[in-house]
Amino acid sequence: MTEKVGVLGKKSPKRTGVERIVNAPLPTVYGEFRAVGYMDHDRGDEQVALVHGDIGTENVLTRLHSECLTGDAFGSQHCECGDQLASALRAVVAEGRGVVVYLRGHEGRGIGLLAKLRAMALQAEGLDTVEANLALGLPVDARDYGAAAGILADLGVRSVRLMSNNPRKREALLKHGITVAEQVPLLIPPCESNITYLRTKRERLDHHLPHLDAVAHWS
Template sequence: MLFLSHTSSARLPTQFGTFDIHVFSDRRNGLEHIALACGEVQRAEAPLVRVHSECLTGDIFGSTRCDCGEQLHHAQRLIQETGHGLILYLKNHEGRGIGLTNKMRAYALQDQGLDTVEANEALGLPVDARSYEAAADMLAFFDIQRIRLLSNNQDKRAALQALGISIAEQVPLLTTPTHENLKYLQTKSHKLGHLIPDL
C-alpha cells in the first residue's frame, strides 16, 4: 500500500449482518479510513464494493437532504445478501470533498434556491474535490483488482479505473426520492451524469 497503514480489525455485528471492520491510517494526513468486509472477499472473482464518501448529516443524523445514508444501508444489505463484499468508507470526503463547514454554507445557498452544483460554484469551490487513492490502497490490502462497483456515479468509476481498478460491472444503488432530496437527485442525474433513472 502506498498511502495507508492497516492499524486494527474487529468483528462488527450490525442491523444488516456481521462484518469485519478494518481501520487504516493515512500517512499523508493522519485520517482514518474504514473497510467493512463481508465473507471471503479475496476468493470472489469480482466482489461487490461500495466506495462511500463520509456524510455526517446523512449517515449519522439521517438527513433527508441527500441519499447518502440510504445508499450506505442499501449497500450493506446487498453485500450481506450476496455473501461477500466490501464497503470502503472514506474520510475527508464530506460534501464531495469541500468539508463540513463549506457543506453547510452550500446548504444555506440551496435553501435560497441554488442546486448543489450552483452552490459550490457560488462559494468558489470545486463541484467535486474527492480523490480515491485511499480506496485503491484498501483494495490492494485485500488483494482485489477487479470489482463490481456499487455506485450511480460515472466519475467515481472513471477515477477508480484510472487508479488501476478493473470494474467488471457498475451496479446502481437506487433510493426512493423524497420531497427534500428530489432536486438534489435530479441535479446529480442531469448535471453530474449519475445513473438515476425516472427523475
C-alpha cells in the same frame, strides 16, 4: 506526518499511501462484518473498510461510500446517502461477500462539513448543489479515490462490481488499477426534499438516475 530524525541525524522516510492498522469484528444490524482500519498517510485521514465473508479477489461487490454526517448519522432527506449506505451493507450481506469502504474526508464531496452546511444554506435560497459550491469559491467535487483503491488492493481485491450511480468513481478505480467488472445501480426512491438535488446530480454531474423520470410531476 512529522518526519523523525534518527540517531545519525538522518530523516526517516515519510510514509505514503494507506497502512493497515487494525482488524476487528463488527456485528451490525445488517450482519457480521470485519472493520479493517487504515491510516491514509497522504491525507492524514483515518479510513475503514467493512468486509463481509471471504471476499476473494475477483468481481467483489463493493461500495465506496463518501462520508456524510448529515445523511449517514442524522437521517437527512436532503440527500440519499444514509439510505445508500444501508442498502449497500444489506446487499453485501445478501451476496455473502463484499466490501464497503467508508471514506473519511469526503464530507460534502470533499469540501468539509462546515462548507457543506454553508452550501446547503445557499441551496435553501434557490441555488443548486453545483452553483452553491461555486458561489462559495469551492470545487464542485474535490474527492480523491486513491486511498479507496489502496485499501482494496491491500484486501487483495483486483476487480469489483461497483455499487454506484457515479461514473467518476468507476473512472477513478480504473485509473488506480482496480478493474470494474460491472457498475451496479444503487437507486433510492426520491422524496420531495431531495428531488431537486438528485436531478442536479443527474443533469450536471452525470449520475445515472433513470428512476427520477417516474417523479417528474414534483416541482
